[in-house]
Amino acid sequence: xxxxxxxxxxxxxxxxxxxxxxxxxxxxxxxxxxxxxxxxxxxxxxxxxxxxxxxxxxxxxxxxxxxxxxxxxxxxxxxxxxxxxxxxxxxxxxxxxxxxxxxxxxxxxxxxxxxxxxxxxxxxxxxxxxxxxxxxxxxxxxxxxxxxxxxxxxxxxxxxxxxxxxxxxxxxxxxxxxxxxxxxxxxxxxxxxxxxxxxxxxxxxxxxxxxxxxxxxxxxxxxxxxxxxxxxxx
Amino acid sequence: xxxxxxxxxxxxxxxxxxxxxxxxxxxxxxxxxxxxxxxxxxxxxxxxxxxxxxxxxxxxxxxxxxxxxxxxxxxxxxxxxxxxxxxxxxxxxxxxxxxxxxxxxxxxxxxxxxxxxxxxxxxxxxxxxxxxxxxxxxxxxxxxxxxxxxxxxxxxxxxxxxxxxxxxxxxxxxxxxxxxxxxxxxxxxxxxxxxxxxxxxxxxxxxxxxxxxxxxxxxxxxxxxxxxxxxxxxxxxxxxxxxxxxxxxxxxxxxxxxxxxxxxxxxxxxxxxxxxxxxxxxxxxxxxxxxxxxxxxxxxxxxxxxxxxxxxxxxxxxxxxxxxxxxxxxxxxxxxxxxxxxxxxxxxxxxxxxxxxxxxxxxxxxxxxxxxxxxxxxxxxxxxxxxxxxxxxxxxxxxxxxxxxxxxxxxxxxxxxxxxx
Numbered sequence: 001x002x003x004x005x006x007x008x009x010x011x012x013x014x015x016x017x018x019x020x021x022x023x024x025x026x027x028x029x030x031x032x033x034x035x036x037x038x039x040x041x042x043x044x045x046x047x048x049x050x051x052x053x054x055x056x057x058x059x060x061x062x063x064x065x066x067x068x069x070x071x072x073x074x075x076x077x078x079x080x081x082x083x084x085x086x087x088x089x090x091x092x093x094x095x096x097x098x099x100x101x102x103x104x105x106x107x108x109x110x111x112x113x114x115x116x117x118x119x120x121x122x123x124x125x126x127x128x129x130x131x132x133x134x135x136x137x138x139x140x141x142x143x144x145x146x147x148x149x150x151x152x153x154x155x156x157x158x159x160x161x162x163x164x165x166x167x168x169x170x171x172x173x174x175x176x177x178x179x180x181x182x183x184x185x186x187x188x189x190x191x192x193x194x195x196x197x198x199x200x201x202x203x204x205x206x207x208x209x210x211x212x213x214x215x216x217x218x219x220x221x222x223x224x225x226x227x228x229x230x231x232x233x234x
Numbered sequence: 235x236x237x238x239x240x241x242x243x244x245x246x247x248x249x250x251x252x253x254x255x256x257x258x259x260x261x262x263x264x265x266x267x268x269x270x271x272x273x274x275x276x277x278x279x280x281x282x283x284x285x286x287x288x289x290x291x292x293x294x295x296x297x298x299x300x301x302x303x304x305x306x307x308x309x310x311x312x313x314x315x316x317x318x319x320x321x322x323x324x325x326x327x328x329x330x331x332x333x334x335x336x337x338x339x340x341x342x343x344x345x346x347x348x349x350x351x352x353x354x355x356x357x358x359x360x361x362x363x364x365x366x367x368x369x370x371x372x373x374x375x376x377x378x379x380x381x382x383x384x385x386x387x388x389x390x391x392x393x394x395x396x397x398x399x400x401x402x403x404x405x406x407x408x409x410x411x412x413x414x415x416x417x418x419x420x421x422x423x424x425x426x427x428x429x430x431x432x433x434x435x436x437x438x439x440x441x442x443x444x445x446x447x448x449x450x451x452x453x454x455x456x457x458x459x460x461x462x463x464x465x466x467x468x469x470x471x472x473x474x475x476x477x478x479x480x481x482x483x484x485x486x487x488x489x490x491x492x493x494x495x496x497x498x499x500x501x502x503x504x505x506x507x508x509x510x511x512x513x514x515x516x517x518x519x520x521x522x523x524x525x526x527x528x529x530x531x532x533x534x535x536x537x538x539x540x541x542x543x544x545x546x547x548x549x550x551x552x553x554x555x556x557x558x559x560x561x562x563x564x565x566x567x568x569x570x571x572x573x574x575x576x577x578x579x580x581x582x583x584x585x586x587x588x589x590x591x592x593x594x595x596x597x598x599x600x601x602x603x604x605x606x607x608x609x610x611x612x613x614x615x616x617x618x619x620x621x622x623x624x625x626x627x628x629x630x631x632x633x634x635x636x637x638x639x640x641x642x643x644x645x646x647x648x649x650x651x652x653x654x655x
Contacts, residue, residue, distance in 0.1 A: 063633075078637065080633070081633045081634055081636065081637030082634070082637060083634060161585055162585075162587055164285075165571070165575055165587050166587075166590070168281065168571040169568065169571065169590060169592060171648065171652050172564060172567050172568065172592075172645070172648060172649050172652055173594075173644065173645045173648040173649070174648060175647065175648050175651050175652075176651070176652070177651070179647065179651070180644075181643060181644050181647040181648075182640045182641055182642070182643040182644025182645070182647070183641060183644030183645060183647075183648055209606075209608075209624040210594055210606075210608055210624070212624075213592075213608065213609070213610050213622050213623075213624060214592065214610065216610075216622060217590070217610050217612075217621060217622065
């Protein structure tokens with residue numbers, strides 16, 4: 001159920017900020033959220049340094065994985081190279097469910113389910129970014145929503161036989177034995193993570209063009225079938 | 235066993251069961267013969283054997299015991315790969331349940347449903363998969379013939395000794411010399427291939443022979459990823475590469491291998507190395523089997539990759555005429571999975587699903603400067619039709635271009651594992 005709520009967060013993020021720069025949330029309350037949820041690993045402010053996690057000063061508009069003196073996960077570096085930039089939309093989705101957006105992130109955080117808390121946190125983080133009035137919003141495509149998508153998609157039981165056929169298309173690039181030589185492994189994922197990740201591509205929240213195209217033409221049953229099949233590989 | 239068998243043969247009921255359900259009663263399994271062990275054929279054979287779990291007898295006929303991939307052979311020309319890294323054996327095929335025969339198919343008797351090999355062996359089949367790649371149209375470049383001139387002006391468009399020969403010739407060019415490529419007319423294998431090759435040769439010359447010139451003589455007025463290639467050539471190689479399209483004589487080219495000249499619109503130019511990529515058609519066995527049409531390619535049903543000429547024959551990859559998919563290793567691999575699924579469905583009754591196809595082609599412009607183009611496809615009554623597509627953009631930052639190149643390395647590892655096991 002936790003993931004179900006997180007998915008709500010992700011969907012909310014897609015439609016929640018229609019370009020208005022002001023009134024994200026209560027920055028003062030957000031400061032409290034930061035201290036409780038983030039400050040164990042992150043610092044923010046003019047003098048802030050990296051700790052377990054990178055400094056968050058100036059996070060908005062920054063390319064993911066781009067702080068030079070911080071050692072990111074391979075997965076985060078890859079998302080940055082693919083074009084992931086921190087905007088209200090992408091950062092909100094990441095905080096809601098880190099692994100839905102960046103599968104192999106080192107950020108060992110369960111996600112912040114409350115939409116209101118995330119909005120307040122975002123307002124707080126934004127006070128430490130340059131030109132707060134001009135923070136780049138996500139591309140218009142990132143605002144697309146799929147009206148048929150609901151948490152019930154997570155309950156769909158995939159047909160493994162169909163998944164096996166569909167998976168053959170994935171295996172042109174993603175190796176069946178889980179080898180990762182420039183293209184990530186997708187085997188043995190919990191099915192829910194797989195489904196969420198694929199919908200994030202389908203909605204163009206994750207940036208990679210090949211994956212957006214591949215996920216874009218799969219329906220909910222097909223995504224569930226793939227998730228079911230790949231979960232069985234070892 | 236003996237007793238049982240006698241018992242069965244002795245009763246009328248068992249005898250009729252033998253006639254109506256041959257596979258159940260221990261007669262030969264359905265036979266699938268696959269000709270050509272590249273991206274289409276190797277993938278089809280492996281998936282047929284693997285997914286049928288022994289219910290089919292799958293035989294792969296391939297001339298070469300070691301296969302050299304044409305995809306990524308440009309990276310060898312550019313010095314980014316070892317030749318050996320392009321080579322793959324079929325040793326894991328047996329484990330997947332495929333019988334590999336290293337021989338050349340010389341005839342197909344579609345009435346008798348047999349394939350004859352050069353060594354004399356005759357292979358019966360229930361279903362036949364042809365994936366023989368390309369052959370060259372002799373006479374498509376005046377003055378050049380594959381049999382007499384490929385050692386002087388190599389095509390290097392079937393990977394192997396030709397690729398090694400071209401690399402050697404580029405490296406031995408005199409200082410300030412001229413390299414010419416005669417680019418092929420549509421349709422041909424790997425649409426961005428000639429232009430990635432130009433990028434790789436420019437990269438080599440920039441290091442070894444920076445005053446050398448490259449001429450691209452092209453019968454086409456536009457080509458795959460043109461804006462990306464032209465931007466890359468200009469950024470990395472300045473004025474080294476000159477592309478001459480049909481408006482300036484690129485479509486009226488004759489070559490003179492004896493004097494190492496190319497004649498462009500009547501005007502002879504001396505060159506030091508010449509790569510002739512001629513017009514192409516389906517691999518010869520497709521024509522011998524009688525499944526090609528006047529175009530030289532083999533028309534197929536978009537939903538299954540089954541030949542339009544014969545319901546027991548499939549044609550995959552470069553040889554097939556299917557619609558919008560480019561002739562590429564990725565396409566052939568994608569088509570092989572649809573073919574394997576439909577053949578299994580017919581022979582074993584396994585479930586079939588709507589065909590989905592896809593393709594992506596990566597090209598390297600210079601070190602860590604990779605670009606890509608791709609699309610997804612589905613079958614319509616007329617053809618395999620493009621559904622959605624994407625292409626890299628001019629002006630992308632260095633990190634994205636590097637990531638694209640690294641992704642292409644991942645793809646090579648992935649597709650070769652998918653083909654050969």
